[in-house]
Amino acid sequence: MHLTFRQLQVFEAVARHLNYTRAAEELFMTQPAVSGHMRQMEEIAGLPLIEQVGKRLFLTEAGEEVQKAALEMINRAEDLEMRLADLVGMVRGRLGLAVTTTAKYFAPHLLGAFSRRYPEVDVRLEVSNRETVLERLAANRDELAIMGRVPQGMGVTGTAFMPNPLVVVAPPDHPLAGASRIAPERFAEETFLLREPGSGTRLAMEQFFADRGLSLKGGMELGSNETIKQGVMAGLGLSVLSLHTLRLERATGKVAVLDVNGFPLQRHWYAVHLKEKRLSVVADNFLAFLAEEGAGLIEPVVFGEAGSEPKEQR
Known part of the structure; x- marks a missing residue:
């Protein structure tokens, strides 16, 4: 089997979105070009990787295996790129971050400040409910997650960074x-x-x-x-x-x-990641950024005397 790295990138995008148009937009390709890559991959694999039921696309069993391998290879390539950049004193690459819906009220402020410090980092932010965020983390679709409670029994570790x-x-x-x-x-x-x-x-x-x-x-x-x-x-x-x-x-x-x-x-708010995962240079820098400045970037809140409204500190 001779699959190219570009084909794996295309397949990963299609498998993640289960939509050819959205995958093409993300990859800055035409939809026919994406479809062509997918046909070539199925010919090489000798098995269907995607099936259509009605108007929806689904991964076949073979497609799920290819998705896992594609994601692993893409992550390894991105990690290599980031570590090479780190050797020359740069922080560059991609950060996959998932946040629970409550965290969406402050996460953009954190990411804005982080991006200003590290303009070469491309951040991919996913906002969803807690269950979906945990599913994405367990499947290694995101490197870090921000949530209000560290889950027990799923092999993750969390770092508190803000009340x-x-x-x-x-x-x-x-x-x-x-x-x-x-x-x-x-x-x-x-x-x-x-x-x-x-x-x-x-x-x-x-x-x-x-x-x-x-x-x-x-x-x-x-x-x-x-x-x-x-x-x-x-x-x-x-x-x-x-x-x-x-x-x-x-x-x-x-x-x-x-x-x-x-x-x-x-x-507290926690930054959570898989305990056994070797974090990328970008993720390590994001955790350090949260520890140093995360809480200070969001206007702190103090509470008044009993019976009074909580007052924001100015």
Whole structure:
């Protein structure tokens, strides 16, 4: 079998997108050229690598094997390029970074500062829910991930780099808005809007109730922070969210942060990677960048006296 490196690049893009047009756009190729590479690869392999069912494309079993090999070879080639650049005092290459949806509120600021320091680095950012981010990390599709809790039992390690306070949000006209030192028992009488199972915010919220022997009265289950904020503003229930997601809503008075005993829940943001993975030069530099400057690039938050709104430090 004599496959070229370019053919493996084309196949990896098609396998990742399962869409010829999007793969062609990413590779700056025409769609017929991408299709031609795929036909040549199937002729060399002697097996179909992609099959079409209706309008959707799927990898065959052979295609899945080729995808794994292609990804491994591309990663090794990129790592070689980065290490050679490092030998001449440069940081150059690609960083594959996945972040949970809550982290999208600050991740672009971090990446902007990192890119200004290392303009030769090409960052590929993927934003998704926690479950998908973990799947991508386990499959080695991204080198690093940013999330609010390090998963247990999947061979990863995490480095904390920034506080992530979780607060209780309510509509501004809620009876508890402005109240001081609200007891958890009173708080538990309310209906809550929840993220999907497995969400780090939801897990922290469930743990808060379980630690106090309280039941969580769940209402709607919503799949994004934005939808939850809209539900809170509409009076559908209370929720627990990262303070980093609420800058605009607090500034415009659309939501109130409640003073509940035990809150804010003090958590951290973590940069996570596979424990056994040898990180690239770019990933090593990104981790060092987060450790040195990550927290300082996001405006810190301090909390006022009991009964007052959390105040941003100026």
